[in-house]
Amino acid sequence: MRKIILAGNWKMYKTQAEALEFLEGFKPTVEDAPENREVVLCVPFTALSALSKNLHGSRIRLGAQNIHWEEVGAYTGEISGPMLTEIGVRYVIIGHSERRQYFGETDETVNLRLKAAQKYGLIPILCVGETKEQRAANETESHILGQLEKDLVGIDQTKLVIAYEPIWAIGTGETCESDEANRVIGLIRSKLDNKDVTIQYGGSVKPDNIDELMAKPEIDGVLVGGASLTPDSWGKIVNYRA
Numbered sequence: 001m002r003k004i005i006l007a008g009n010w011k012m013y014k015t016q017a018e019a020l021e022f023l024e025g026f027k028p029t030v031e032d033a034p035e036n037r038e039v040v041l042c043v044p045f046t047a048l049s050a051l052s053k054n055l056h057g058s059r060i061r062l063g064a065q066n067i068h069w070e071e072v073g074a075y076t077g078e079i080s081g082p083m084l085t086e087i088g089v090r091y092v093i094i095g096h097s098e099r100r101q102y103f104g105e106t107d108e109t110v111n112l113r114l115k116a117a118q119k120y121g122l123i124p125i126l127c128v129g130e131t132k133e134q135r136a137a138n139e140t141e142s143h144i145l146g147q148l149e150k151d152l153v154g155i156d157q158t159k160l161v162i163a164y165e166p167i168w169a170i171g172t173g174e175t176c177e178s179d180e181a182n183r184v185i186g187l188i189r190s191k192l193d194n195k196d197v198t199i200q201y202g203g204s205v206k207p208d209n210i211d212e213l214m215a216k217p218e219i220d221g222v223l224v225g226g227a228s229l230t231p232d233s234w235g236k237i238v239n240y241r242a
């Protein structure tokens, strides 16, 4: 049975105080959402601890935006699995296109980070997706399947979430057509050993396109950037019409 997971990715937005203010506004809204929807907030490292302490009794799950593969060591600027699990983090985004584009993340390091997440009991949300140029050159399928082939070596597919995020749709307001997102996600699923992996769509998801996206049979959830930053829009997204 595939799980519905709606995850917000705050990227490098919100101080700790702003995160707590958001929580106050969002908490009542999330409790109205149907119980079969997992609601996750992937927030900056600095906000994780404060949110965790204020989530008692809430169904909101916490996620981080990266993890290093070593448990400890001289890796300035990195964070380890035990540091995240100790404060109640359950999910971690790995291989986001912004990490791949700006911070030199490769399929090899993505694979190491995925293994570390699973080793420490975190559920990784693996991001894959094509650029505008790759889509124009009809390389969408080969690019995504190439990423998956390398990223998933040795990964337990029963403890995994995948997010299909066409890079050209991220933060641009240009959403991938729901039929096309459904098609690509179906293709991804067809290549997996475990057909029950939750596969999300990400890229300019908003309150006004969430119903259409979630009505598609292959789409099991969304990974949302900008529209997860206010309790109002994120509340509308997690309460989408089934």
Ligand SMILES: O=C[C@H](O)COP(=O)(O)O
Residues within 6 Å of the ligand: 009, 096, 165, 169, 170, 171, 172, 173, 202, 203, 204, 205, 223, 224, 225, 226, 227
């Ligand atoms: O991780 C989230 C994605 O990058 C989507 O961002 P966006 O919803 O702002 O387009």
